[in-house]
Amino acid sequence: MRRIMLIINEDDLQTIFANCSREYPNEACGILAGSPGVVEQVYAMTNARPGLASYEMDPEEQFRVMKAIRRSGLGIVGIYHSHPSGPAYPSGIDVERAYWPGTLFPNFPDAAYMIVSLAHPSNPAARTFAISDGQISEVELIVRQA
Amino acid sequence: MPITVRIPTPLQKMTNGKAEVECSAGNVRELVDVLEKEFPGMRERLSEGGKIRRFINIYVNDEDIRFMSKEDTALKDGDSISIVPAIAGGGYNRRVRR
Numbered sequence: 721m722r723r724i725m726l727i728i729n730e731d732d733l734q735t736i737f738a739n740c741s742r743e744y745p746n747e748a749c750g751i752l753a754g755s756p757g758v759v760e761q762v763y764a765m766t767n768a769r770p771g772l773a774s775y776e777m778d779p780e781e782q783f784r785v786m787k788a789i790r791r792s793g794l795g796i797v798g799i800y801h802s803h804p805s806g807p808a809y810p811s812g813i814d815v816e817r818a819y820w821p822g823t824l825f826p827n828f829p830d831a832a833y834m835i836v837s838l839a840h841p842s843n844p845a846a847r848t849f850a851i852s853d854g855q856i857s858e859v860e861l862i863v864r865q866a
Numbered sequence: 867m868p869i870t871v872r873i874p875t876p877l878q879k880m881t882n883g884k885a886e887v888e889c890s891a892g893n894v895r896e897l898v899d900v901l902e903k904e905f906p907g908m909r910e911r912l913s914e915g916g917k918i919r920r921f922i923n924i925y926v927n928d929e930d931i932r933f934m935s936k937e938d939t940a941l942k943d944g945d946s947i948s949i950v951p952a953i954a955g956g957g958y959n960r961r962v963r964r
Binding site for chain 2 (some may be wrong): 747751765769770773774775776777779780782783786798799801810811812813814816817818819820821822823825826827828829
């Protein structure tokens with residue numbers, strides 16, 4: 721089911737922004753675990769391919785984290801990465817990689833894709849999208865204050 | 867005890883919604899053949915030109931086959947196989963400052 725909103729705590733969003741700023745000018749990436757539509761845990765991940773204006777999570781780390789999430793009874797509700805100088809909108813490659821190679825089967829159908837733009841480095845901007853059925857649709861990001 | 871294969875969500879359409887299937891195979895290449903026989907179309911989803919597709923990672927008991935013998939990685943009964951899509955993206959070029 722396509723979710724129309726993703727709820728995240730302000731602290732967790734700041735954790736993501738800090739990770740993206742730390743990795744600048746490379747792309748940062750991470751996994752958001754939680755219950756449907758609600759982020760409960762942020763996993764900052766290692767970008768195994770930095771420096772190419774792209775990201776690919778370290779496969780071993782990704783496997784380990786996915787397993788930990790499954791064991792904790794949570795699911796992958798979001799995947800984030802930064803665009804160090806681009807807009808907070810999915811690139812063509814972001815869309816392509818969201819699907820199983822050669823298909824339109826979403827790899828993580830329950831995950832929203834959060835993109836953090838650092839076009840203005842001191843003022844990161846996050847937007848969140850559903851990428852499915854060959855379409856990009858915005859998912860409302862609701863930030864819960866502590 | 868057969869080999870257990872964990873099927874990722876996007877491929878569960880091909881396994882009638884099953885998240886795990888059991889089979890027997892001597893190595894990863896054979897495993898792809900066995901899955902293809904049972905779930906036609908699986909070979910193309912998993913491999914290209916006899917090699918596991920880029921952006922698809924396969925683990926045998928938590929070990930990435932790229933660091934073992936790739937498609938020739940030996941399998942035995944009781945092994946647990948995971949097929950995991952890579953999480954990747956990117957492609958916005960750096961802005962050129964004038």
